[in-house]
Amino acid sequence: MTAFGMRPPAPGEESPPELLSPDTVVDLARERAESQVDEVLDALDTELVGLAPVKTRIRQIAALLLVDRVRARFGLEAARPSLHMCFTGSPGTGKTTVAVRLAELLHRLGYLRKGHLVSVTRDDLVGQYVGHTAPKTKEVLKRAMGGVLFIDEAYYLYRAENERDYGQEAIEILLQVMENQRDDVVVVLAGYADRMDSFFSSNPGMSSRIAHHIDFPDYDTAELEEIGLLMLAREGYGLADETGPVFRSYIELRREQPRFANARSIRNAIERARLRHASRLMATAAKVDLAALTTLRPEDFRASRVFAGG
Amino acid sequence: MRITQGTFSYLPDLTDEEITLQIAYALDNGWPCSIEYTDDPHPRNSYWEMWGLPMFDLKDPAGVLMELNECRRTFPNHYVRLNTYDARYGRQTTALQFIVQRPANEPGFRLTRQETADRQVRYTMHAYATDRPEGERY
Numbered sequence: 001m002t003a004f005g006m007r008p009p010a011p012g013e014e015s016p017p018e019l020l021s022p023d024t025v026v027d028l029a030r031e032r033a034e035s036q037v038d039e040v041l042d043a044l045d046t047e048l049v050g051l052a053p054v055k056t057r058i059r060q061i062a063a064l065l066l067v068d069r070v071r072a073r074f075g076l077e078a079a080r081p082s083l084h085m086c087f088t089g090s091p092g093t094g095k096t097t098v099a100v101r102l103a104e105l106l107h108r109l110g111y112l113r114k115g116h117l118v119s120v121t122r123d124d125l126v127g128q129y130v131g132h133t134a135p136k137t138k139e140v141l142k143r144a145m146g147g148v149l150f151i152d153e154a155y156y157l158y159r160a161e162n163e164r165d166y167g168q169e170a171i172e173i174l175l176q177v178m179e180n181q182r183d184d185v186v187v188v189l190a191g192y193a194d195r196m197d198s199f200f201s202s203n204p205g206m207s208s209r210i211a212h213h214i215d216f217p218d219y220d221t222a223e224l225e226e227i228g229l230l231m232l233a234r235e236g237y238g239l240a241d242e243t244g245p246v247f248r249s250y251i252e253l254r255r256e257q258p259r260f261a262n263a264r265s266i267r268n269a270i271e272r273a274r275l276r277h278a279s280r281l282m283a284t285a286a287k288v289d290l291a292a293l294t295t296l297r298p299e300d301f302r303a304s305r306v307f308a309g310g
Numbered sequence: 311m312r313i314t315q316g317t318f319s320y321l322p323d324l325t326d327e328e329i330t331l332q333i334a335y336a337l338d339n340g341w342p343c344s345i346e347y348t349d350d351p352h353p354r355n356s357y358w359e360m361w362g363l364p365m366f367d368l369k370d371p372a373g374v375l376m377e378l379n380e381c382r383r384t385f386p387n388h389y390v391r392l393n394t395y396d397a398r399y400g401r402q403t404t405a406l407q408f409i410v411q412r413p414a415n416e417p418g419f420r421l422t423r424q425e426t427a428d429r430q431v432r433y434t435m436h437a438y439a440t441d442r443p444e445g446e447r448y
Contacts, residue, residue, distance in 0.1 A: 114369045135362065142377070146370025184372035 019075040026070050035069075037062050040105045044098075049230065050223040054098055057214050058105065065109040082211045083111065083186045084178055086154075086200075088193035089216025092262030095190045096150065098216075103148040106186060113184075114146035122156040125170040133166040137173045145184045154189035155199035171203060178209050219262050224251045228266045232296070237274070239296050246298040253306045273300040311418030313351050316391060316407040326375070329392070329410055333371035341394035341405050342366045343374045345381050349388050349413075349447040350440055358391065378410060387413045387448040413448035 020026070032038060041062060044055060061083065068078055083106065087095040100117050107115025120140050127133035141149065151157070157167040178187050189196070189206075193215065200207035219227065225248055232238060239247060254265055277300045281288055301307075314320060324332065336343055343365050346358035361381040365374060374392070381390050389412055396405035417438040424432040439447040 113372075116369050138377075139363075139365070142365055142373030143367050143369070145368070145372040145376075181372065181376065184370065184376075 020073050022074065024074075026073070028066070028070065031066060031070055035066060035108055035110070037066065037105060037108050040101060040108060044101050044105075047230070048094055048097065048101075049226045050219050051094060051098070051216060054094075054214055054216060057212060058098070058102065061212070062105060062109060065106070065111055069110065080111075080183060082182055082209070084182070084210045085186070085188045085212040085214060086196060086210045087188060087190040087214050087216060088196045090192065090218050090262055092264030092266075093216035093218065094263060095216055096152070099148060099150045099188050099190070102188070103186075106148070112147055112186065116144075116147035117150055118144040118147060119150040119152060121152050122167065125151070125157065125174075126166050128166075130166075133169045134173060137170045141173070141177050141185060144187075145181070148186045148188055150188045150190065153191045155191050155195040158199055158202055160202060171206060175205050175209060221248065221251050221255065224255075224262070224266055227263050228270060231267055231270055235270075235274075236294055237270075237277075237296055238294055240298070243296055243298045243301065246301045250301050250304060250306055257306065269301070269304065269306075272304065276300045276303055311416055313389070313409070313412065313416055315351075315353065316409060318408045323412070324408065324410065329378070330371045330375055332406065332408070333374045333392070333394075336394035336406055337368055337371060337374075339394075339396070339405070340398075341396050343368070344393045344395070345374075345377055345390065346393060347381055347385050347388045347390045349385075349444060350437065351389050351416075352419075352435060352437055352440070358389070361390070364393075364395065382411050389413070415448065 041059060044058065048055070061081075064081060068081070071078060085102075087098065089095055096119065099119075103112065103115045103117045106112040118140065124140055125133070125137045127136045157171050159165040159167055174187065177185065187210075189210065191199070228247065228251070229239070250269065251266065254260060254269065273296050277296050280297075280300065281292060285292060318324060333343060344363070345361040347361055348355065348358035362377060365377065368374060378390070378392065389409060391407060391409045393404055394406040396403055420436045420438060422434040422436055424434065426432055
């Protein structure tokens with residue numbers, strides 16, 4: 001093709017970037033600083049309590065991508081690692097939060113072009129009648145391209161009891177895109193561990209295309225307390241000195257009860273404590289100062305039915 | 311006869327990399343993209359067949375390119391073009407539209423003259439390709 005007018009050279013015609021000679025030494029620490037990945041990793045460490053196995057795995061992935069980048073500068077070609085993941089864990093263990101951070105991290109490392117997160121469930125992927133599923137799934141995939149597609153409770157996609165369920169069609173399209181366009185989108189499946197296991201055993205193709213299975217452990221009481229304090233601090237509340245032990249025993253009691261959803265239950269408890277705090281102020285105090293507005297007292301938690309044994 | 315219409319019509323056909331850059335430009339401006347195809351390239355045939363629905367809320371050109379390639383695979387000998395729509399209040403119009411695929415052989419148009427009253431002549435354009443039925447034209 002001849003050059004036409006003011007047209008700049010086509011991207012393919014440009015000379016490739018200079019390769020480093022084999023005896024060059026690259027400063028990994030500088031590479032690391034330039035990619036600004038530490039910011040995200042540090043934020044992950046400080047803002048998310050516990051989750052040691054998750055953080056370890058994400059650090060490993062970050063290291064791999066960084067090293068791959070340096071290798072590429074020496075002209076070493078390695079296949080792009082597949083980064084589709086599966087997050088398993090109880091409700092409220094931070095799967096969505098970690099997915100957001102992950103998208104940001106992969107963007108900084110140059111693996112994803114945009115680094116946004118599209119969070120969907122079965123309803124967004126599976127259609128209601130014949131021929132409705134494929135366009136719907138594709139639309140979601142297109143929206144997620146350049147970022148992370150987070151499928152919450154992914155096992156609902158496959159319904160073993162109904163062989164004509166359209167979920168299977170959505171799974172097939174997902175698989176196809178996960179395989180052919182792994183540069184464009186990272187798919188993260190999330191859900192409870194046992195149900196994900198049965199989902200994978202009935203969809204072996206899905207299981208083999210997912211390189212990273214990350215398990216989110218339940219939090220212990222100390223971690224939950226720390227999470228609670230972080231949440232309070234973020235909303236501009238604090239605990240009075242005598243509230244601390246009450247809060248801790250609340251968490252201990254709540255953990256024993258059914259439908260305990262880790263950090264999410266703590267958040268709800270704090271929401272209810274805020275309600276009681278506000279109505280206590282309305283009922284008792286005619287004038288309030290900043291301390292009264294920001295301090296939760298033991299009775300704000302004591303009134304919970306968790307302490308009433310029910 | 312090479313058909314020219316839309317933006318970049320007098321440039322050589324864009325490569326996939328260049329198309330990707332144009333899509334990225336459109337998405338950065340917040341213009342949703344859509345794909346259309348036809349085998350009747352008459353200049354007054356403004357509304358081509360839609361390839362799926364317009365693609366809203368996309369962040370990355372890869373999604374549009376995926377649909378584009380699928381459309382090219384399905385209609386390897388059709389004209390395919392990419393539209394981007396600027397929905398901003400006060401503009402609400404096609405912001406960018408260009409042909410991304412054309413048939414290998416474009417036979418062009420015939421000019422038909424029709425004698426009418428008072429020695430007037432009416433002119434009509436007729437694409438040679440449209441002599442054959444739809445789907446067998448190119």
